Amino acid sequence: ETGVTQTPRHLVMGMTNKKSLKCEQHLGHNAMYWYKQSAKKPLELMFVYSLEERVENNSVPSRFSPECPNSSHLFLHLHTLQPEDSALYLCASSQDPGHPYNEQFFGPGTRLTVL
Amino acid sequence: QQQVKQSPQSLIVQKGGISIINCAYENTAFDYFPWYQQFPGKGPALLIAIRPDVSEKKEGRFTISFNKSAKQFSLHIMDSQPGDSATYFCAASMNTGNQFYFGTGTSLTVIP
Numbered sequence: 001e002t003g004v005t006q007t008p009r010h011l012v013m014g015m016t017n018k019k020s021l022k023c024e025q026h027l028g029h030n031a032m033y034w035y036k037q038s039a040k041k042p043l044e045l046m047f048v049y050s051l052e053e054r055v056e057n058n059s060v061p062s063r064f065s066p067e068c069p070n071s072s073h074l075f076l077h078l079h080t081l082q083p084e085d086s087a088l089y090l091c092a093s094s095q096d097p098g099h100p101y102n103e104q105f106f107g108p109g110t111r112l113t114v115l
Numbered sequence: 116q117q118q119v120k121q122s123p124q125s126l127i128v129q130k131g132g133i134s135i136i137n138c139a140y141e142n143t144a145f146d147y148f149p150w151y152q153q154f155p156g157k158g159p160a161l162l163i164a165i166r167p168d169v170s171e172k173k174e175g176r177f178t179i180s181f182n183k184s185a186k187q188f189s190l191h192i193m194d195s196q197p198g199d200s201a202t203y204f205c206a207a208s209m210n211t212g213n214q215f216y217f218g219t220g221t222s223l224t225v226i227p
Binding site for chain 2: 036040042106
């Protein structure tokens with residue numbers, strides 16, 4: 001595997017379910033990100049992890065819970081989601097956590113549908 | 116408040132034509148402006164980027180034009196090809212912090 005991978009690629013869940021999204025980067029990067037992509041809206045940054053520590057949380061509802069066990073893996077735990085949470089969830093990584101000029105490499109995303 | 120405004124929302128261009136996508140920003144602290152290209156089923160990928168110390172950057176058929184006084188920048192795709200059909204996002208960031216501010220995207224269709 002190369003680059004940034006995400007599993008599952010598609011997920012359908014009920015509002016009472018608990019599920020997790022997984023991201024893995026094979027680039028040796030030190031920063032990882034979760035974004036939410038909704039139609040006709042800008043990409044929304046949800047969480048940033050730098051060297052496995054959360055450095056930014058853009059006021060995301062607590063029903064989204066991130067976890068970064070090491071610099072290569074990032075999870076997004078989901079519970080009691082709402083239909084408006086249906087979107088494409090993108091994971092990204094970059095080399096230098098403190099330098100925004102560094103290119104962010106995106107995974108293919110997980111298409112989430114909440115019924 | 117949307118930090119970066121992008122237009123048009125969609126664009127249809129004949130093969131061989133020029134595709135132009137525009138973005139505008141308000142925050143003068145922004146100092147890095149990348150463009151990302153996203154194909155269906157894929158994540159966005161960096162296409163080309165510019166810093167405000169230059170007014171233009173060209174890479175192959177792709178050119179960014181930057182107007183610092185107007186706080187606008189645009190992507191020009193010369194000799195557009197069907198393989199360029201994708202969604203294009205402009206973005207902006209500043210040299211502190213980790214955040215990129217993205218535009219809403221432009222869906223480009225190049226007709227053969």
